[in-house]
Amino acid sequence: MKEKIKAKKRIFIYLLLASVLLIAAVGALVVYMTVRSNTTAVLLIQIVEIALIGAAFILALAGLLVLIFCLLTQRPVKGKLGDFLTKMALRLYPVAIWFSKLFRMSTDSVRASFIEINNQLVKNSHVTVPAEKVLVLLPHCLQQSRCERKLTDNITLCADCGLCNIGEINRMCRRLGVHVALCTGGTVARKIAMELRPQAVVAVACERDLFSGILDIRPLPAVGVLNLRPEGPCHNTKVDVSALESAICQIIKQPVNA
Ligand code: SF4
Known part of the structure; x- marks a missing residue:
C-alpha cells in the first residue's frame, strides 16, 4: 500500500459503500419476504428480484473494491473488466448524493471528493496525449x-x-x-x-x-x-x-x- 486514501477522497468512497450496503439491505428484505411467501407466482418473481439485486450488489461491490485498490496502490484501472466494474460502482452516485442529503452533508463536498478521485485515477493511468x-x-x-x-x-x-x-x-x-x-x-x-x-x-x-x-x-x-x-x-x-x-x-x- 503506497498511500492512504486522503480524507477528501474518502467522503465519496464511504457514500458509495453506504449505497452498496443499501442494495444488500434491500436484497435481505426481499429474501425475508420470499421465505414468508406462500404462492408460487410471487415466489418466482421474488427469486428473479433476488438474482437481479444480488448481481447489482456483487458488481457494485467489486467496482468499489477496484476503486479502493487503485487509489491505495496508485495503479490505473486496468482492462475492460476494471472499467466496467468501476462504471457499475459509479452508477450508484445518485444514491451516494441521496445519502449525503440524508446525512446533511454538503453536496459540493461529495462532488469535490468524486473530482479528486477521478483526477487521481487519471494521474494513475499515466495517460499522455499530444x-x-x-x-x-x-x-x-x-x-x-x-x-x-x-x-x-x-x-x-x-x-x-x-x-x-x-x-x-x-x-x-x-x-x-x-x-x-x-x-x-x-x-x-x-x-x-x-x-x-x-x-x-x-x-x-x-x-x-x-x-x-x-x-x-x-x-x-x-x-x-x-x-x-x-x-x-x-x-x-x-x-x-x-x-x-x-x-x-x-x-x-x-x-x-x-
Ligand atoms: S479582455 Fe480578456 S482579460 Fe480582459 S476582461 Fe476581457 S476576457 Fe478578461
Whole structure:
C-alpha cells in the first residue's frame, strides 16, 4: 500500500459503500419476504428480484473494491473488466448524493471528493496525449462581467487586459499548444468536444458542472480543476492558473516551448 486514501477522497468512497450496503439491505428484505411467501407466482418473481439485486450488489461491490485498490496502490484501472466494474460502482452516485442529503452533508463536498478521485485515477493511468489533442474547457463566468468581448465563439478575441484570468490562460495554452474554449454550459461543452474530438480534456468549473461533465464524457480522460468564487457562484470566478497548467502538463506528451 503506497498511500492512504486522503480524507477528501474518502467522503465519496464511504457514500458509495453506504449505497452498496443499501442494495444488500434491500436484497435481505426481499429474501425475508420470499421465505414468508406462500404462492408460487410471487415466489418466482421474488427469486428473479433476488438474482437481479444480488448481481447489482456483487458488481457494485467489486467496482468499489477496484476503486479502493487503485487509489491505495496508485495503479490505473486496468482492462475492460476494471472499467466496467468501476462504471457499475459509479452508477450508484445518485444514491451516494441521496445519502449525503440524508446525512446533511454538503453536496459540493461529495462532488469535490468524486473530482479528486477521478483526477487521481487519471494521474494513475499515466495517460499522455499530444498537446493538440488536449481541450481546455473554461466556464464563461471566468470572464470579467464588465468585459464586452464576445469570447464564446473565439476566445483569442480576449485583449489580455489583466482584469480576469482569461488572458493569462490564453497565453499559457498557446505556449503549451493545447486547444482552449470558453463555454456557456454542458451542451456547448459537449458540442465543442464533438467538433474537436480531443483525446483528453482539462475542465475548469464548479463542483456541480465538473461532476456531471466528467461522468458525461467517460471514458475520455478528463481532469477537473475547481474554480474560485470570491464574488459568489457564476460571477467573476477565478482559477489558480498554475494549478491549471500542472493539470495540463500532466497529460500532454511534450509541452511545446514549455
Ligand atoms: S482579460 Fe480578456 S476576457 Fe478578461 S476582461 Fe480582459 S479582455 Fe476581457
